[in-house]
Amino acid sequence: MEAFALYPFTGNPSEGELIFDKGDALKILSMSHDGHDYNWMIAECRRGKQGLIPAGYVRLNQCKEFPGIQHYKIKRDTSGRYDIWGYKCETVNELVEFYRHNSVSKTKLVCLKEINEMVQAKFNFTGKENDELSFMRTEWIKVLSKENPNWWFGQKQGGQRGLFPTNHVRENPIIMHETSDPL
Numbered sequence: 752m753e754a755f756a757l758y759p760f761t762g763n764p765s766e767g768e769l770i771f772d773k774g775d776a777l778k779i780l781s782m783s784h785d786g787h788d789y790n791w792m793i794a795e796c797r798r799g800k801q802g803l804i805p806a807g808y809v810r811l812n813q814c815k816e817f818p819g820i821q822h823y824k825i826k827r828d829t830s831g832r833y834d835i836w837g838y839k840c841e842t843v844n845e846l847v848e849f850y851r852h853n854s855v856s857k858t859k860l861v862c863l864k865e866i867n868e869m870v871q872a873k874f875n876f877t878g879k880e881n882d883e884l885s886f887m888r889t890e891w892i893k894v895l896s897k898e899n900p901n902w903w904f905g906q907k908q909g910g911q912r913g914l915f916p917t918n919h920v921r922e923n924p925i926i927m928h929e930t931s932d933p934l
Contacts, residue, residue, distance in 0.1 A: 754809035769802030870920040884913030
């Protein structure tokens, strides 16, 4: 998964933190540095350096999966560039952008389209752990990750991020194009 820096971060490399500038593309290696704290992620910059980054400093840009859609293998060469069918890019997002206007299929026109999934709370939820997202009934949550089928990772309009129980939200009440994303 990739992310874009919303703000510059002058981290402390001796403590394992990654320094980056606003607008930098970062590859997210882990949504949590220890499996519990989702306020710090592990990322890699284009120069290949890895380190901790504060989750609130980046905007995640993830691709979604849908039933019935054909999947293509994205390869990564030894220099860190990504490709499908020989077209190489520095980031997966650049590759996706290319295939929004060019067919990813060799036999028919198949272009990519990215969407953001929003869910709405059916019940109030008060998190008991630091990495859990508390919310009130009817609040909207942007789904950022569905790695665990029972606990998804999301973000509220105010920017708060965390894990939330999937049985407390209404799945797929609305799907929004990225350009009309309310968050």
